[in-house]
Amino acid sequence: MLHPAVPSPTSNAAARKLLEVRDLSHHYSDQTAVSGVSFDIAPGEVVCLLGPSGCGKTTLLRIVAGLEVIQQGQLSFDGELLAASGKAHVPPERRSVGLAFQESALFPHLSVIDNVTFGLQQLPGSQRRTRARELLEQLGMQDYAASFPHTLSGGQQQRVALARALAPSPQLMLLDEPFSSLDARLRDRIRDDTLHVLKKVGAGALLVTHDPEEAMFMADRIVLMRDGQVVQAGTPQELYCRPMDPFVVTFFGEVNRLEGLVSNGYVHTVVGPVPTHLPEGSQVQVLVRPEALRVVEIASRETHEHHSHVLMARLLGRSSLLHLCAHGMDGQQAHLHARMPGVFLPEQDQPVQISLDPAQAFVFPATP
Numbered sequence: 001m002l003h004p005a006v007p008s009p010t011s012n013a014a015a016r017k018l019l020e021v022r023d024l025s026h027h028y029s030d031q032t033a034v035s036g037v038s039f040d041i042a043p044g045e046v047v048c049l050l051g052p053s054g055c056g057k058t059t060l061l062r063i064v065a066g067l068e069v070i071q072q073g074q075l076s077f078d079g080e081l082l083a084a085s086g087k088a089h090v091p092p093e094r095r096s097v098g099l100a101f102q103e104s105a106l107f108p109h110l111s112v113i114d115n116v117t118f119g120l121q122q123l124p125g126s127q128r129r130t131r132a133r134e135l136l137e138q139l140g141m142q143d144y145a146a147s148f149p150h151t152l153s154g155g156q157q158q159r160v161a162l163a164r165a166l167a168p169s170p171q172l173m174l175l176d177e178p179f180s181s182l183d184a185r186l187r188d189r190i191r192d193d194t195l196h197v198l199k200k201v202g203a204g205a206l207l208v209t210h211d212p213e214e215a216m217f218m219a220d221r222i223v224l225m226r227d228g229q230v231v232q233a234g235t236p237q238e239l240y241c242r243p244m245d246p247f248v249v250t251f252f253g254e255v256n257r258l259e260g261l262v263s264n265g266y267v268h269t270v271v272g273p274v275p276t277h278l279p280e281g282s283q284v285q286v287l288v289r290p291e292a293l294r295v296v297e298i299a300s301r302e303t304h305e306h307h308s309h310v311l312m313a314r315l316l317g318r319s320s321l322l323h324l325c326a327h328g329m330d331g332q333q334a335h336l337h338a339r340m341p342g343v344f345l346p347e348q349d350q351p352v353q354i355s356l357d358p359a360q361a362f363v364f365p366a367t368p
């Protein structure tokens, strides 16, 4: 449950921008790490910088934090210029941002509560402790206030690091792969706690991750990057359902790749026609997610050589993965993967009918 008092990011996003990143570029020697990147964060909005290793996410985050001096472009925070090439550079400690990086780096000689109160020197002692206890409670760590970091698990340390970063009530939290050192189950829980705390305190966040599922779980908006540039930015739904580029489709998971020619506004694939606005007669690729295929067992007197059939079926847990040999109308054949909900494990060679949800099939010009 999200805190009801916090306005949704979309309700005031148009009115005010917390962070404005404009046309940022950054080089290390002769290597371009970031090139012409622009995006905004609204107050209370969680934005994920997503992309493969080396695409420039951390560099961007470090520029926003003030840990890298800006080379090209401009950064504004709440309408005020933070940094611009050759002009302003507000040092990190004077930016209203909280940092939580992959390695939590707590002060080993301080107790949990003292770690959290560390950044609250401007408050009187009693208020410092009240604020720290409040955050530790929100993150389920209130019983560990007197413990020292080395006695805590990785996940517990991560929560304390988060409480410490949130304690001064930054308007913007910068998180660089903050969950990547945790095992899968703990990671899910701490992600969930983090999201709820961010929404409860109303902090905006810029979170770096290379994990598309994590980005979809955490983000109000995703900025997907490749080779230092933004490929597409939008809500998780926009990126998943209206991808602008084959890279966007494939980044969110495995796909079936089919090829064909556009004829009368359709590409005729082995699993049926897919509408497209690409030019008539052009060679195209159709990317089909495994969950876009619907598979129904059928009775058939023909041998499986003449009919779409199952090659192999595997239970993956919440879904079943089918390896299929699909037969088209005009003798086309293709090896496809289909993902069906729950336990669906037809026998090898079982004849099947395969249909396609065209809304989940994405047509792009064929790559040369």
Ligand SMILES: Nc1ncnc2c1ncn2[C@@H]1O[C@H](COP(=O)(O)OP(=O)(O)OP(=O)(O)O)[C@@H](O)[C@H]1O
Binding pocket: 028, 029, 031, 032, 033, 051, 052, 053, 054, 055, 056, 057, 058, 059, 060, 210
């Ligand atoms: N201090 C540096 N000196 C030289 N090159 C660097 C430096 N930091 C990063 N780079 C290079 O800049 C590019 C972008 O790196 P960056 O760390 O920003 O990417 P990333 O998307 O965060 O990657 P990862 O997910 O692996 O952390 C990479 O090619 C990297 O090798």
